[in-house]
Amino acid sequence: MTDTAAVRPARLALVGNPNSGKTALFNALTGSRQKVANYAGVTVERKEGVLTLPGGRGAHVLDLPGTYSLRARSPDEVVTRDAVLGRLSGEQAPDVLICVADATNLRLVLRLVLELKQVGRPFVLALNMFDIAQRQGLRIDLERLSAEIGAPIVTTVATRKRGLEELVAKADALSVSHAGEHENVWREPTAAEIRAAHREAQRIVKACVRPPERPDTVTGKVDAVLLHPVAGLAILGLLLFVMFQAVFTWAEPLMGLIEAGFAALSAGVAAVLPHGLFQSLITDGLIAGVGSVLVFLPQIVILFFFILVLEDSGYMTRAAFLMDKIMGGAGLHGRAFIPLLSSFACAIPGIMSTRVIDNKHDRLTTILVAPLMTCSARIPVYTLIIAAFIPHTKVWGLSLPGLVMFGLYASGIVSALLVSFVIRKIFWRGTVEPFMMELPTYRWPEPRNVLMNLWTRARIFIERAGRIILPLMVLVWALSTFPYPPEGATGPAIDYSFAGRIGHFIAPLMQPIGFNWQMTVALIPGFAAREVAVAALGTVYAVGGDNEAGTNLGVLLSHQWSLATALSFLAWYVFAPQCAATLGVVKRETNGWLWPAVMFLYMTSLAYLASFVTYHVAVAMGAG
């Protein structure tokens, strides 16, 4: 064991088809010792964990994005290919590849195995979900299969942690012996070569696998209901309804706790620190800013819980199937469904989850329209204005305020579909990305696995959001604080700050849409997060900062604004990019300022247009 390779940690990489239980295996192998980051220069998630080999040596395990082929099509698959080939910048080639296969569905993965063989890296095949294969009475001649593919085979059940020790031992042995290592002869296969590989895979399956005695029939029966053209859509609708109920009702007590916690923290810090600039930076800038974003954590966790359970069970691909035609009519890909759904809680996790979309144009379209979905930060603004201006009457037996709220949500959805339709028709007229995906066998989600993935998602949200949002919060705070009001000033302090000056400066621009200067000034700090505008209006109108401010503010506004102005303000909030954090995340996800700039311009234009029309129609109808 004098080989230097035996001393430095081994590098292992997991590759496999989607739905092979690869991430479950990764979780089982590395437990909580995981790190999630991005690959250098691209926005593909890099998941790495560590484990200890039998001999005491450490090993780094990389969970590569799932793929059917090394012939990469999406940014995710490019990473997998380049990592396997050892030509990913900033990454070293793995010593051993662990190819993860669904033991009940070997045909396609064998084609991937044949490609891996050409790469010339030592690899071991993990036949995962082996318990299900056994239950179905599927017989696999492991010895023969191992000889055919020229690599060791280990049977595993990731969710029960079965076979892991043997898998690790085999990988360890390969990293020392380099068995099977040779020059890389892989190149992109032609159609004829894919056909030849299929025949070879078919021959191997015939020789080594005896078909199941009790094949899975549950999936077919469940699909008969869930993919039924009418019943399937109805069930999906019901499911979404339950999800929304959960997101908004379950999260409420927790959100209250977080808000109270940050308020208490702010008060505690204010009591300790001397009154002044530093105290204001900490309490009004940092604590209030971080609090205003973290308050959405409960909603995001609940939303991701549903998404992970639906994903692990195999339902998500069915949802994409059911929604494809509806989304496709608007020029969106079926897979855009999940990101847009997440955006109802907050556009940030929504935009982060567009990574599941292979095609670059499809992904950009989804990112651009995601903020049009009514995120929960708009709710405080909507409720304030609706409560102050919309009478509690009934229209066709439905409450008018409820109808207005529904209308605001619907405008968001309809405009998102229209905008993506326009983007597709005008900018990306070319080819339409095919919609093709495997519908996996239904499985019960493994609670431990769901919780681990949930924890990862929550951590990413906190870390990323924190890193992007903190500096922005400080910037917005500085704009609203400096310079100080002169001695003996009578107006609110914000009036004299940069934010106030910007507000006054653009006030004439906003006059045609019915905004007064107080509103324009409040919009500037409102860029920190949409709901901050409520507090900012309170500040501008010099209403007390206590909890009653909400109701007081509403009464005050109803005297100060006309109905036309209020409606115009609502229309503004449907479209305006009043969220610096979202723009920051778009910058991160698209690697540049171009797309956030495009988003800012188109959303601001739409907002102005919508407010202009709303205001003038309302004035014409006598609401001015």
Place this chain on the structure above:
Amino acid sequence: MSDALSLAPEIAAIPAARGGEGPLSRARKGQRGVIVRVGGETGRSESIDPEELERRLLEMGFVEGAVFEVLHEGLFGRDPIAVRIDDMRVALRRREAAAVTVQFEEA
């Protein structure tokens, strides 16, 4: 949604008597058969490059000789479709299914 409209007559044109060769894009729910050819033009300008489409179809398991059965159809324009190929299920749009020629099984 122009797709839905243009597809309708195509589907309606499927002969009632089963059997014979045709594109998978015209198959209806419950029809089975064998894939005889993968690749070629889909006849739709918005489709991706035929050679690339051929490789993607192959990679998803659409390969000559594989047996298929149409399991499900979407609500609007009966699109997309879910197809069982050998022992796996794949969803795809009729637009891409046009590049797969199949031999329908006699009823």
